Amino acid sequence: MSIASAIDASPDADRHVLPGAADLSPNFARWELATRPQGDRGTCSVFAVAGALEHALAQREDRGTLLSVEFLNWAGHRATGRTVDGGFFWELWNGYEQFGICAEDDLPYADAFDADLQPGQTVLDAAAKRRGLAARLHWIKEWVPTTGLTDDEFAAIKRTLTDGAPVCGGFRWPKNAQWDDGLLRMAPAAEVFDGHSVLLSGYVDDGDVPGGGSFSIRNSAAAGANGRMSYEYVREYMNDAAWIEPAP
Numbered sequence: 001m002s003i004a005s006a007i008d009a010s011p012d013a014d015r016h017v018l019p020g021a022a023d024l025s026p027n028f029a030r031w032e033l034a035t036r037p038q039g040d041r042g043t044c045s046v047f048a049v050a051g052a053l054e055h056a057l058a059q060r061e062d063r064g065t066l067l068s069v070e071f072l073n074w075a076g077h078r079a080t081g082r083t084v085d086g087g088f089f090w091e092l093w094n095g096y097e098q099f100g101i102c103a104e105d106d107l108p109y110a111d112a113f114d115a116d117l118q119p120g121q122t123v124l125d126a127a128a129k130r131r132g133l134a135a136r137l138h139w140i141k142e143w144v145p146t147t148g149l150t151d152d153e154f155a156a157i158k159r160t161l162t163d164g165a166p167v168c169g170g171f172r173w174p175k176n177a178q179w180d181d182g183l184l185r186m187a188p189a190a191e192v193f194d195g196h197s198v199l200l201s202g203y204v205d206d207g208d209v210p211g212g213g214s215f216s217i218r219n220s221a222a223a224g225a226n227g228r229m230s231y232e233y234v235r236e237y238m239n240d241a242a243w244i245e246p247a248p
Helices: 025-028 044-061 069-080 089-099 121-126 149-163 232-235
Strands: 022-023 136-139 167-174 191-206 214-218 226-229 236-248
Touching: 022 025, 022 149, 044 069, 044 089, 044 136, 044 167, 044 191, 044 236, 069 089, 069 121, 089 121, 089 214, 089 236, 121 136, 121 149, 136 167, 149 191, 149 236, 167 232, 191 232, 214 232, 226 232, 232 236
Parallel strands: none
Antiparallel strands: 022 191, 136 236, 167 191, 167 236, 191 214, 214 226
């Protein structure tokens, strides 16, 4: 499936009034879905998509399973012909649609990327059993690394969290990320790069935070795990946003 065929038009921002906060962290805690570190590899987007898949499958089954980031990375590469470690959200979703995903215990995450990795048939069979348990990747914003969010896209992210799904987010990221009591510090355009991906797991409106509030994030990078990003930062530097719908 191409990225174009997966794009959804953003829902109308005025469909209903949004509450002042939403928090999916109790779900992750109840299902024992911990944030895991990516180490020195460029796999942040793989961790974000795997986290969204874990939440979607746990919603469907009411039990949590840590899923294999290594398998999802391999599947995305095999589905799209990618050869560099990591991947875009749409590449990883294509990989899931073709091959499914196995549990972390079936193919554990490695310290280094192995371009010659080939999962065995037992692992492939286990992964195939989960293919289709997540129904669809919904796009709120297609990847554009030169613009931030529109008002409708921003509202759609908050609404998605309110409706119970975490949001995969790709960002232009500070070259030297600094955190103030868990909040990522805003950086000028000259001091960010493209980029880094995290999973948004909640939000809270707060007039004392730049932009009027903050999003809570699950961050596979070593620093700032499960920190927060201001509305100001997200509006300015979010490159793409997507969420995963569990199958009925």
